[in-house]
Amino acid sequence: MSQNFVLKKGLNIPIAGEAVPRVSKTIAPGIVAVQPTVFKGFLPRLLVGEGDPVLCGSPVLADKKNPDILLTAPVSGTVKAIVRGEKRKLLAILIEADGQRQGVDFGSKNVSALDAAQVRQALLESGLWPFLIQRPYGIIADPGLTPRDIFVSSFSTAPLAPDTAFCFGGEMPYIQTGIDALAKLTSGQVHVGLDGNASASPFAALRGCELHSFRGKHPAGNVGVQISHIAPIAKEDTVWTISPIGLAAIGKLFATGRLELRRKVAVTGPMAIEPCYVEALPGTPADAFSPFYGNTPAAGLRVVSGDPLSGRSVGTDGYLGFFDNQITLLKEGTEQELLGWINPIRAHQFSADRSYFSWLMPKKKYAMDTNLHGGARAFLMNDGYYARVLPMDIYPVYLAKACLAGEIDKMEKFGIYEVLPEDLATCEFVDPSKNDIQAMIEQGIDLMLKEMA
Amino acid sequence: MNKIFEKGGKLYWLHSTVDAFETFLHVPGTVTRKGSHVRDAIDLKRLLILVVIAAAPAALFGMWNVGYQHGLAVGDLRLNILGNWWYGFLRVLPLFLVSYIVGLGIEFASCQIRGEEVSEGYLVSGFFIPLIVPVDIPLWMLALAVAFAVLIGKEVFGGTGMNIINPAILARAFLFFSYPNYMSGSSCWIHVKPGEQLVDGFTGATPLALDGASAQYGTGFWDLFIGTVPGSVGETSVIAILLGAALLLWTGIASWKIMLSGVLGVLFVGGLGDLAGISTIPCYMQLLYGGFAFGIVFMATDPVTSAQTEAGKWIYGFLIGALCVLVRLFNPGYAEGMMLAILFGNIMAPLIDHCVISAHLSRKAKKLKTA
Numbered sequence: 001m002s003q004n005f006v007l008k009k010g011l012n013i014p015i016a017g018e019a020v021p022r023v024s025k026t027i028a029p030g031i032v033a034v035q036p037t038v039f040k041g042f043l044p045r046l047l048v049g050e051g052d053p054v055l056c057g058s059p060v061l062a063d064k065k066n067p068d069i070l071l072t073a074p075v076s077g078t079v080k081a082i083v084r085g086e087k088r089k090l091l092a093i094l095i096e097a098d099g100q101r102q103g104v105d106f107g108s109k110n111v112s113a114l115d116a117a118q119v120r121q122a123l124l125e126s127g128l129w130p131f132l133i134q135r136p137y138g139i140i141a142d143p144g145l146t147p148r149d150i151f152v153s154s155f156s157t158a159p160l161a162p163d164t165a166f167c168f169g170g171e172m173p174y175i176q177t178g179i180d181a182l183a184k185l186t187s188g189q190v191h192v193g194l195d196g197n198a199s200a201s202p203f204a205a206l207r208g209c210e211l212h213s214f215r216g217k218h219p220a221g222n223v224g225v226q227i228s229h230i231a232p233i234a235k236e237d238t239v240w241t242i243s244p245i246g247l248a249a250i251g252k253l254f255a256t257g258r259l260e261l262r263r264k265v266a267v268t269g270p271m272a273i274e275p276c277y278v279e280a281l282p283g284t285p286a287d288a289f290s291p292f293y294g295n296t297p298a299a300g301l302r303v304v305s306g307d308p309l310s311g312r313s314v315g316t317d318g319y320l321g322f323f324d325n326q327i328t329l330l331k332e333g334t335e336q337e338l339l340g341w342i343n344p345i346r347a348h349q350f351s352a353d354r355s356y357f358s359w360l361m362p363k364k365k366y367a368m369d370t371n372l373h374g375g376a377r378a379f380l381m382n383d384g385y386y387a388r389v390l391p392m393d394i395y396p397v398y399l400a401k402a403c404l405a406g407e408i409d410k411m412e413k414f415g416i417y418e419v420l421p422e423d424l425a426t427c428e429f430v431d432p433s434k435n436d437i438q439a440m441i442e443q444g445i446d447l448m449l450k451e452m453a
Numbered sequence: 454m455n456k457i458f459e460k461g462g463k464l465y466w467l468h469s470t471v472d473a474f475e476t477f478l479h480v481p482g483t484v485t486r487k488g489s490h491v492r493d494a495i496d497l498k499r500l501l502i503l504v505v506i507a508a509a510p511a512a513l514f515g516m517w518n519v520g521y522q523h524g525l526a527v528g529d530l531r532l533n534i535l536g537n538w539w540y541g542f543l544r545v546l547p548l549f550l551v552s553y554i555v556g557l558g559i560e561f562a563s564c565q566i567r568g569e570e571v572s573e574g575y576l577v578s579g580f581f582i583p584l585i586v587p588v589d590i591p592l593w594m595l596a597l598a599v600a601f602a603v604l605i606g607k608e609v610f611g612g613t614g615m616n617i618i619n620p621a622i623l624a625r626a627f628l629f630f631s632y633p634n635y636m637s638g639s640s641c642w643i644h645v646k647p648g649e650q651l652v653d654g655f656t657g658a659t660p661l662a663l664d665g666a667s668a669q670y671g672t673g674f675w676d677l678f679i680g681t682v683p684g685s686v687g688e689t690s691v692i693a694i695l696l697g698a699a700l701l702l703w704t705g706i707a708s709w710k711i712m713l714s715g716v717l718g719v720l721f722v723g724g725l726g727d728l729a730g731i732s733t734i735p736c737y738m739q740l741l742y743g744g745f746a747f748g749i750v751f752m753a754t755d756p757v758t759s760a761q762t763e764a765g766k767w768i769y770g771f772l773i774g775a776l777c778v779l780v781r782l783f784n785p786g787y788a789e790g791m792m793l794a795i796l797f798g799n800i801m802a803p804l805i806d807h808c809v810i811s812a813h814l815s816r817k818a819k820k821l822k823t824a
Contacts, residue, residue, distance in 0.1 A: 015491060313490065336479035341498040341499045341502075342499065349494035352495070353499075354703060373493065373495070374481075374497065377613070377614060378611070378614030378615055380574070380756060382756045384762075385756075395810065429489045429492055429493055430493045431493070432497050437488065438487065
């Protein structure tokens with residue numbers, strides 16, 4: 001049963017710096033980081049020490065709560081440093097790559113002959129398991145559970161998002177293998193969301209899963225939005241999600257027996273010089289992307305691993321995230337703008353609000369920076385002002401306020417199980433009161449996790 | 454910002470004030486810290502200044518009308534448009550000054566105490582208050598009303614965005630119940646200097662309170678639509694208010710649902726009144742009389758105090774329109790029901806939203822179960 005959904009609500013943000021579909025080079029970094037902090041709810045236990053040799057696929061960290069969940073090295077080499085932050089919080093394991101690309105051999109397997117336990121085992125030992133995200137809450141999937149369904153969004157509608165066909169068009173056999181493997185883990189279906197805005201998606205040829213097409217503006221490509229339309233998450237439900245990057249890596253694991261996390265990464269944003277794609281590993285240092293930002297001083301530049309709405313600011317000394325296939329380079333908007341808010345035209349700024357005239361120039365792209373464009377205020381506009389950019393059956397302001405107040409009952413009623421912060425990113429973007437709505441949702445989810453524990 | 458205004462500096466007590474003026478001149482160079490790295494160019498300053506701009510035609514017309522009504526009252530129509538406007542401007546300007554000085558003073562102090570940036574909310578309330586009071590209101594009364602409205606109506610709840618009742622309507626209600634002699638009857642609506650000779654048959658009563666008597670001004674459809682009748686400063690001209698409504702609806706700041714359902718509410722109850730023979734005027738005239746137009750366009754649509762949900766807005770607007778005419782028809786004590794209708798609407802809004810949301814959530818829960 002495949003369905004076509006047309007989502008009327010949403011907002012495409014016309015930011016300049018889209019990557020042209022061309023791979024300029026393959027980055028082979030000297031240092032690669034394994035970052036436990038990008039996995040929500042992961043409590044790291046060290047499995048290596050400084051100076052230890054590792055292979056591509058060797059376990060580096062394990063989860064204290066569930067020791068079967070491993071993070072593995074994406075390259076072969078030696079552990080160079082263990083980076084800790086405040087209160088000795090483990091931030092990163094730095095691995096000096098030897099350039100040999102020697103990997104642990106997990107053995108190629110025929111997925112159709114495997115049972116659920118064998119698939120689970122293969123994903124856990126290779127370090128690919130953390131690609132599976134569990135909803136509610138967006139934590140690493142619990143291997144002891146059987147999810148109701150597994151959801152994949154084949155595309156992203158986020159600003160400057162990498163092009164699906166270009167990134168994954170050549171990896172479809174692997175992705176098919178990934179789907180076949182995951183189908184063994186759920187009692188329900190694997191659902192794949194196709195891009196209804198594009199003419200043809202390579203994912204449309206997938207078998208063994210349910211295909212749904214989604215047409216609409218951002219966040220129509222968010223898997224959370226798609227779940228709420230395909231089969232919403234009720235209180236007692238658990239579902240898993242995975243990205244196409246994860247599917248491809250799983251497919252390669254079963255086909256070749258090796259861990260291969262290399263992916264096409266779109267380097268985007270108004271500050272990117274000749275934005276295009278590179279091939280890179282997760283954990284690649286941001287300064288490996290320096291040809292794209294040239295001599296821009298670090299203070300005036302924001303390096304975001306991910307998209308401009310929900311990505312993490314990592315700085316020029318940070319690393320590409322495990323889940324990310326996009327780097328966004330933005331200018332820090334620290335300049336004051338004289339009488340900006342009252343200027344009737346202000347043609348260089350984008351606004352979704354009718355009090356500006358951006359809507360007259362739908363094709364125009366804007367060199368947006370990180371300026372907040374106003375002072376932080378209490379919520380003033382109606383819920384409807386935010387709901388127009390959120391294609392979900394949710395009252396966004398009520399949910400955010402419930403999270404702020406820490407009222408579990410209300411959060412539950414207003415749909416905390418259905419969302420992750422990224423789903424409300426467009427609401428945060430348009431908010432004239434400049435609230436950090438994503439952070440509010442995060443706070444609510446953290447409280448839920450604490451209460452459930 | 455200069456260091457002495459920062460925390461620990463000598464002039465920290467002026468921090469919010471300095472910040473308010475600084476951000477008035479510049480969009481600050483603050484960058485995003487969490488979440489979305491890029492943000493929409495819209496901010497509350499722009500949204501709220503647009504509301505003020507929308508109310509400007511009503512204010513300008515109101516000033517002219519103060520001069521014109523004075524001319525009618527003393528039988529001296531020699532002043533031209535500008536002359537009338539200037540006459541009214543000089544009478545209305547003190548109201549604006551008192552409203553802004555008292556209101557913003559309290560607002561700045563409260564924000565400093567709470568350690569917040571000054572919110573722009575009072576820019577709008579402070580502009581509305583002079584427009585919904587009689588021109589001859591004593592300034593000390595106005596000051597008292599503004600202080601009451603800002604402190605009790607807004608700051609005790611936590612400032613702009615947290616209030617339950619629209620501060621401007623609360624200021625008017627305060628005046629209405631504390632000093633009824635200055636807020637109703639036939640002596641307050643037209644500015645007349647002591648000792649001036651009035652024309653024969655002069656009445657200062659508003660069209661709503663005339664009750665069939667004749668006056669020195671016309672009470673036909675066009676008189677009311679254009680607004681050449683006595684009343685509160687800014688509420689008489691329906692056409693000037695409609696200009697503002699157009700801007701508010703175009704930019705989407707005010708809800709068309711509230712405005713439309715308000716009009717429907719008036720026509721419904723007014724129509725019933727016509728059928729039952731209680732009403733002396735056709736129901737569509739109710740839209741032009743008194744403060745309905747100003748109230749439904751500028752007051753009822755305040756996003757903070759109106760219903761928040763889309764379905765709730767229909768109920769809320771209808772309630773206000775219906776109640777306004779109900780008071781007009783059945784309460785001879787109050788000639789005008791709009792202020793009370795909006796007050797009541799504001800208080801009912803959270804309940805309306807509660808019902809709408811509860812109904813929505815239980816529908817959703819049912820859908821989840823059957824799916």
